[in-house]
Structures are given as structure tokens and as C-alpha cells.
Amino acid sequence: MRLTKTVGDYYLGSGALKNLDTLLKPLQETNNTGKVAYLIDHYFLKSDLKDKLPIRENDILYFIDTTDEPTTEQVDKIAEEFQREGEIIAAVGIGGGSTLDITKAIANLIPNGAKAEDYQGWDLVPGPGIFKIGIPTISGTGAEGSRTCVLMNHAKKLKLGHNSDYTVYNRLIMDPDLTASVPKDQYFYTGMDTFIHCIESLEGRYRHSFADALSDAALSLSRKIFLSDDMQSKENRESLMVASFMGGSAIGNSFVGVVHPFSAGLSMVLGLHHCIGNCIVMNVMDQFYPSQTQEFHRMLEKQSIKLPTGLCANLTDKQHQNLYDATIVHEKPLMNALGDDFKKTLTPSTVRRIFERM
Amino acid sequence: MRLTKTVGDYYLGSGALKNLDTLLKPLQETNNTGKVAYLIDHYFLKSDLKDKLPIRENDILYFIDTTDEPTTEQVDKIAEEFQREGEIIAAVGIGGGSTLDITKAIANLIPNGAKAEDYQGWDLVPGPGIFKIGIPTISGTGAEGSRTCVLMNHAKKLKLGHNSDYTVYNRLIMDPDLTASVPKDQYFYTGMDTFIHCIESLEGRYRHSFADALSDAALSLSRKIFLSDDMQSKENRESLMVASFMGGSAIGNSFVGVVHPFSAGLSMVLGLHHCIGNCIVMNVMDQFYPSQTQEFHRMLEKQSIKLPTGLCANLTDKQHQNLYDATIVHEKPLMNALGDDFKKTLTPSTVRRIFERM
Known part of the structure; x- marks a missing residue:
């Protein structure tokens, strides 16, 4: 311990x-x-x-x-x-x-x-x-x-x-x-990091009672903020600071899941930043996190955020291989989300189809 | 700050x-x-x-x-x-x-x-x-x-x-x-301290975003534990440790409300312990915390806890005066709950009627 x-x-x-x-x-x-x-x-x-x-x-x-x-x-x-x-x-x-x-x-x-x-x-x-x-x-x-x-x-x-x-x-x-001066899109993408690592952690196999309670608390703050009319109000900005800190305090006793490995793939191969990468991945996670993906779509809509699309539409086979490699290498979170035989679920063709939707 | x-x-x-x-x-x-x-x-x-x-x-x-x-x-x-x-x-x-x-x-x-x-x-x-x-x-x-x-x-x-x-x-x-060896009644009374100080704090006028988030988290754990079939299961005992710690971490940035002053009265005048005192008070708080009092009744029922009754049935006028004094002296929490003119709500006769129901 x-x-x-x-x-x-x-x-x-x-x-x-x-x-x-x-x-x-x-x-x-x-x-x-x-x-x-x-x-x-x-x-x-x-x-x-x-x-x-x-x-x-x-x-x-x-x-x-x-x-x-x-x-x-x-x-x-x-x-x-x-x-x-x-x-x-x-x-x-x-x-x-x-x-x-x-x-x-x-x-x-x-x-x-x-x-x-x-x-x-x-x-x-x-x-x-x-x-x-x-x-x-x-x-x-x-x-x-x-x-x-x-x-x-x-x-x-x-x-x-x-x-x-x-x-x-x-x-x-x-x-x-x-x-107060954070641009709207950046505020959303970065704030979503808390939402995403908390849902990944709570949906995973690994449990830690204190991390779970912190993640739960951070999630309910995130929901309140990103489904409200003004996510950047003074009150919401303070709440998001609390949510982020709580989520961060939970990280040491929790594991992420499917989103972060895919997002790491986007970072390594296409140079995307962590937070926007997470959002682009979360947008197509209906297979793994169905209700949370819907929730994410509602937040996007509520805040009028338009995610970039077509990122992986015209990649070469080599680039897809690199994306696969850079995703699948994250064994701990993927095992947390999908079990020891996560590669049975995440075959190269499945992974490619997921990336192609981004 | x-x-x-x-x-x-x-x-x-x-x-x-x-x-x-x-x-x-x-x-x-x-x-x-x-x-x-x-x-x-x-x-x-x-x-x-x-x-x-x-x-x-x-x-x-x-x-x-x-x-x-x-x-x-x-x-x-x-x-x-x-x-x-x-x-x-x-x-x-x-x-x-x-x-x-x-x-x-x-x-x-x-x-x-x-x-x-x-x-x-x-x-x-x-x-x-x-x-x-x-x-x-x-x-x-x-x-x-x-x-x-x-x-x-x-x-x-x-x-x-x-x-x-x-x-x-x-x-x-x-x-x-x-x-694991805590007697059932004691487990309930003490555990309720978290439930009670969290609802008092969240219903109060004073706000602190981090304390609120901690209190919310502690409350939702408390609800899960005390409305479950076995509040003393291994899992629930660990959850209650987390809830108690979270509630305790919130205390420094929050104020209690009506329950604690009345409970302090019971301690000072009748020598009751803090936690059972809180429960005896919470049981008759429908005027101030209607939905939470109902919730508390459901928890009592679910866990088959019988609170002592008739505690203040045969007290002298002098004892009632002492109870009133020992309650009303807690100005900070009472102002947090009822506003600056809390004495208008908590008149000697109102306070006496509340104690007489315990």
C-alpha cells in the first residue's frame, strides 16, 4: 500500500x-x-x-x-x-x-x-x-x-x-x-480533461474509494458547469478550479481508460495537444462510453463548440500503423478499461475505423 | 483570505x-x-x-x-x-x-x-x-x-x-x-455526524466552493451507506471513512447550522454525547431541514435504529432556560442557518417546544 x-x-x-x-x-x-x-x-x-x-x-x-x-x-x-x-x-x-x-x-x-x-x-x-x-x-x-x-x-x-x-x-x-481571459474553445477543451479522466477512471476495473469520491465530485461539478448557460461565469470558473484540483488529486490513485491512449496516439503522430485530442476522441467513444459520449455531445452543443473533423480521413497506411502502435502501447489504461485481453477488442481494423471517424 | x-x-x-x-x-x-x-x-x-x-x-x-x-x-x-x-x-x-x-x-x-x-x-x-x-x-x-x-x-x-x-x-x-467491531447504534450515531454537518453547511448562507464540493461528495456517500442493506459492510465502512475525512476537511471552510447548537445544549445541560445528541436533534428538525429530516427518518428506519425519546419531557423551567441559553449562545452557526435575526425565529417558547419533542 x-x-x-x-x-x-x-x-x-x-x-x-x-x-x-x-x-x-x-x-x-x-x-x-x-x-x-x-x-x-x-x-x-x-x-x-x-x-x-x-x-x-x-x-x-x-x-x-x-x-x-x-x-x-x-x-x-x-x-x-x-x-x-x-x-x-x-x-x-x-x-x-x-x-x-x-x-x-x-x-x-x-x-x-x-x-x-x-x-x-x-x-x-x-x-x-x-x-x-x-x-x-x-x-x-x-x-x-x-x-x-x-x-x-x-x-x-x-x-x-x-x-x-x-x-x-x-x-x-x-x-x-x-x-477570466481564457478563449472559449480552449476553456472547454481543457475543462473537458477533468470530465474525461474522471469518467474513464469511474468506468474502469480498478477501484479506490477516495479517488472515486473525488472523481464523482469533480464530475458533478463538470456537469453543472458545462451544461449551464455561461460556462465561464465567475462562479463556474471557480467551480472548474475546484473540479480540476479534485480530479488531479484523484489521478494518483486511478487509471484512465480508452480515451487517453487514443488521444496520446493523436499527439504522437499528428502533434495534437492533449486536451483537444481528448475531445476529438471522446466525440467518437459511443462504443466504450455510450451515455458519457451522449453527455459530451450535449455539452458541445450547449456551449456551441465545433470540433475539427476529418483529421484522419486521408492518412496513409503507415500513419495508421503508427496511430495504432502509439495507442495500443498504453497497456495499463486499456487493461483498466477493457481487461487483460484488450487487444481482442482493439484490433488494428477496429482502431483504424475509430480514428477514421475523427 | x-x-x-x-x-x-x-x-x-x-x-x-x-x-x-x-x-x-x-x-x-x-x-x-x-x-x-x-x-x-x-x-x-x-x-x-x-x-x-x-x-x-x-x-x-x-x-x-x-x-x-x-x-x-x-x-x-x-x-x-x-x-x-x-x-x-x-x-x-x-x-x-x-x-x-x-x-x-x-x-x-x-x-x-x-x-x-x-x-x-x-x-x-x-x-x-x-x-x-x-x-x-x-x-x-x-x-x-x-x-x-x-x-x-x-x-x-x-x-x-x-x-x-x-x-x-x-x-x-x-x-x-x-x-469492524463498532456496535451498530454507535456506528450509526457517529456516521450521522458527517451527514448532519454536511447538510447544515450546504443549507447555510455561507458558501465556499471547495468545502461545498467536499460536503456534496460526503453526503452522497452517506446516503449510499445508510440507505443500503448492510451499512457496516467492509465496502461501506471504507466509504464512511472517506466521507468522514471529506466532511472533516470541509469543516474549516464551512459552518454548521441549527442542529449543532441544539445538540450542544443537550451536551451542556443533560450531558449527552455529541453524536447521539445530533441524532436526537436531527429527528425533530422538520421546520428547518424538512427534506433532510425525512431522509434521516428513512435512514433510521432502514437501519432499525431506535432513538431514545422523552428526554426533555419532565424538565424544570430552570433546565429549559439553561437549554435555551446553551443553544442560543452559538451565534455563528445560527446566523449561518437563519440570518442575523435568528432570535426572532428561535424564541424561548419555540426552542422549548423543539426540545420537548426530543
Whole structure:
């Protein structure tokens, strides 16, 4: 039996960002010359967000390019730059899932000194990272609550995180004011990540009573939000922060199912982002999750979201083979969803037919 | 805005108790002569529970008399005894709400040195207590998850806890095997504490999105458990541990309502225990919580629980006055439930009529 580790300490609510100073002060008082590294999604490069942060003269401000999914090379490059900056006492990640994951990886690497790929796997981080604070600016991935940080390793053709207790954020600040400017489509796609990993987990074979209760709670919030008239109302933005955090806290004790492997296929072969990939897959999951797929269609309709179509209409046989390989490699979630002989259900031709509907 | 602090690290599941050793070892390796204080509900005095604990020769084993609600005097007496034992590196509380609360109070007092009543209030504990591990043996009060420890102070006629971030347990072990021998009535009364504080909080005026989501989740688990054929099945016992922990984690960001003040009246004037008191009150709450009172009646019936009746049938006017005073003094929850002018609703004669139905 494993100790479950989640974030126990957080600020939540409109204006919560103001408390960042309160969290950093004790560290700065103990070590006056140590720097705080701010890792911020490049989306905020031209915004006034940085003026609202308690940045001191010597602190590090680093804008993260989140155009593509985070990679081990990217993390290594940032970690190397930071190593040259002298002592860092805290890492503050401000952004979506990519930024939050990169910050977790960096915080693991700085004191432990290895390469990002060395910790891809389970419980490989040898000791605590630097103190880290997560500040989500879009909700849904659950990265703020989870004990992993998903990184692409292109050399090894691997998408895997630092699954470790040390990867868990020390503190969170969940301020719905920060998600006010998220574009509608992105808000929906990312929010759906919570809905999707929760339904996958609850429909799976593996059970964990606390993760189930959290997933249930996150799901009922998601339903309320995405079937309401204004999914981006202030109240709904705060609810989605709660749902995302709850879903993320459940991840360490649950497994996803059929959607994530197919979505990972889309990421690996066609370069799609995680969240939109999930939605494109969820849209055609009637065989595996019939009622939830209908529910997803109702949410799409209610929020007037048009998913891209025809993605896999004109692919070569080779590309389809790659899609199949990149999907079927995710044995744990597929076994959770379909049982040990999942390959009997997911034959190459079945998988191809599913992709062709996307 | 206040930092929300809950227990982030826990073991959950049948057999989880075995991990106590894993939690204590790092502390013992750092300080080999320091003692671990085990505070155990006296209910287990003659059981084989202590044989399952990793007790070492010099550790302290203390059985707590939980016949009456915990008092400040009781806590001071134990703390004094412990002070004479030399250095204590951890406190392990094993029992129900009373034992878990006493352990939290002791852990606050040992390094900080004050009297229990000095910390009754909000944020009065000046610094971290000793490392503490909570191990519930009955579920419902939420004491394992909350940031308080409720103590009676008879001298000051006060029932108030150490509301403080430092009061939160560092680790929990939730092992449903430990609740297997709980007598049926006690299981029901205590479990209902979760149902009751969650409905009070959700029906109140004060809102907190995370506490609401936790309360909702705890409520739906409670409904499933107490409307099922065997509320004490292994699965239900584990679910009730989860519900209790979730409810307890919500307490710090929520307020109770009408039930708890009336129940506190019964405790103060007639000496009733908290959980049975809550049930006796909930039974006659149709004016304030109509649908939830009906739901409570269905649960009583389903589980064949017979509540004591006629408790307040033959009280003197003086006793009724005391009941009124001890109820109405709880302004925060009553304002949460009924608004600022709650005394207009809760006149002495109304309150008396409600008590007379118990």
C-alpha cells in the first residue's frame, strides 16, 4: 500500500493571487539571497500579470513556450540555465498544465541534478525538490493536484512523467480571476480533461474509494458547469478550479481508460495537444462510453463548440500503423478499461475505423 | 483570505495500519531516544490492538477515558504526565473523535507548553506541535481531517477547540478493519455526524466552493451507506471513512447550522454525547431541514435504529432556560442557518417546544 500524497495547503477564491507574497516571505526571510524562479506561460508575455507578482530584483522570470507539449529537452535546457543563476529557494509555476508540469520537473531537477529523462517512471526522484507553488491559469488538466509531470521524450518515443511524491506541489493558489481571459474553445477543451479522466477512471476495473469520491465530485461539478448557460461565469470558473484540483488529486490513485491512449496516439503522430485530442476522441467513444459520449455531445452543443473533423480521413497506411502502435502501447489504461485481453477488442481494423471517424 | 490546510498524506484501505511503522521510522532514525506517545481509546484496553502497533520499549502507551466529552482539564493532566517522560517525537491518536481531538490538543501543548484553555479560540497556537498521526476507529466526526479539537472548558462554560493550522494531523491511517467491531447504534450515531454537518453547511448562507464540493461528495456517500442493506459492510465502512475525512476537511471552510447548537445544549445541560445528541436533534428538525429530516427518518428506519425519546419531557423551567441559553449562545452557526435575526425565529417558547419533542 502506498502513501497517498496530495496538496493539503491552498488559497482559493477571487483575489487569491495576492497571497503569493505571504507564501514566499518565510523562505525569503530564512535565505535572503536565494532567488525565486517564476515560470510563466508565454501567453502572459504581454499581459500585466507580472506586475501583480512580488518579484524582487534578483528573482528569475522565465516565460515558457507552450506551443508544443513539454519535452525532456526543454526541461533540461531550462534547468541548466537556472543552475547558473545560483541558489533558487522556490519555483512558482503560473500557467496551464504544460507550465505547471514543467515547473514540477524543474523543481525536481534543481537540487537533485539529474536529467529530466532520468526520473521518467515511478518513484525515481531521490529526494525533495525545491519548494514549489502552483498557480493555474486554466482549469482541467489536474496538473496542480497530481503527483506527476508528463513529458515527451522524443529520443525514446516516450510520454511519461516523474511519478513521485516529491512531484506534488507544496502549495497552490487557485484564483478564478486568472482564468477570466481564457478563449472559449480552449476553456472547454481543457475543462473537458477533468470530465474525461474522471469518467474513464469511474468506468474502469480498478477501484479506490477516495479517488472515486473525488472523481464523482469533480464530475458533478463538470456537469453543472458545462451544461449551464455561461460556462465561464465567475462562479463556474471557480467551480472548474475546484473540479480540476479534485480530479488531479484523484489521478494518483486511478487509471484512465480508452480515451487517453487514443488521444496520446493523436499527439504522437499528428502533434495534437492533449486536451483537444481528448475531445476529438471522446466525440467518437459511443462504443466504450455510450451515455458519457451522449453527455459530451450535449455539452458541445450547449456551449456551441465545433470540433475539427476529418483529421484522419486521408492518412496513409503507415500513419495508421503508427496511430495504432502509439495507442495500443498504453497497456495499463486499456487493461483498466477493457481487461487483460484488450487487444481482442482493439484490433488494428477496429482502431483504424475509430480514428477514421475523427 | 486564509490558507486552507488539510491533511494531504494518508494511507487508506484494509490493512493500512501496517504502515504506521513506515511513518514512524524516519523520525525514530533521526532521534533514537525520543519516544512515541500512543493515545488510544480505552475501548481497546482489552483488545489485541496494541499488539498490532510498532511500540518500542520506551514508548508511551496511554488509554484515554472517553466516557465523557474531552475536557481541558483532562488534556492538561495528560500533557503534564507526558512532559515528565522526556522527549516525545510523535503522537499517535487511535480512536474516535474524542481520542483524535485529545491527541491533537496534546500535540499542540507539548512543545508550546501552555494550558489547553490558552489555545481555545482561533489561531492562538504559536507554532507547530509535535508530529502527529491520526488513526480513526469509528467514522463520522471528521476529527481526522479538521483543523480543530473540540474541548469542554467547564470552568469557563465553554465548548471550543484549538482552531489552528497547527492542529491538522500530519498523516492519517484510515483502515476500515479498525471499525469492524463498532456496535451498530454507535456506528450509526457517529456516521450521522458527517451527514448532519454536511447538510447544515450546504443549507447555510455561507458558501465556499471547495468545502461545498467536499460536503456534496460526503453526503452522497452517506446516503449510499445508510440507505443500503448492510451499512457496516467492509465496502461501506471504507466509504464512511472517506466521507468522514471529506466532511472533516470541509469543516474549516464551512459552518454548521441549527442542529449543532441544539445538540450542544443537550451536551451542556443533560450531558449527552455529541453524536447521539445530533441524532436526537436531527429527528425533530422538520421546520428547518424538512427534506433532510425525512431522509434521516428513512435512514433510521432502514437501519432499525431506535432513538431514545422523552428526554426533555419532565424538565424544570430552570433546565429549559439553561437549554435555551446553551443553544442560543452559538451565534455563528445560527446566523449561518437563519440570518442575523435568528432570535426572532428561535424564541424561548419555540426552542422549548423543539426540545420537548426530543
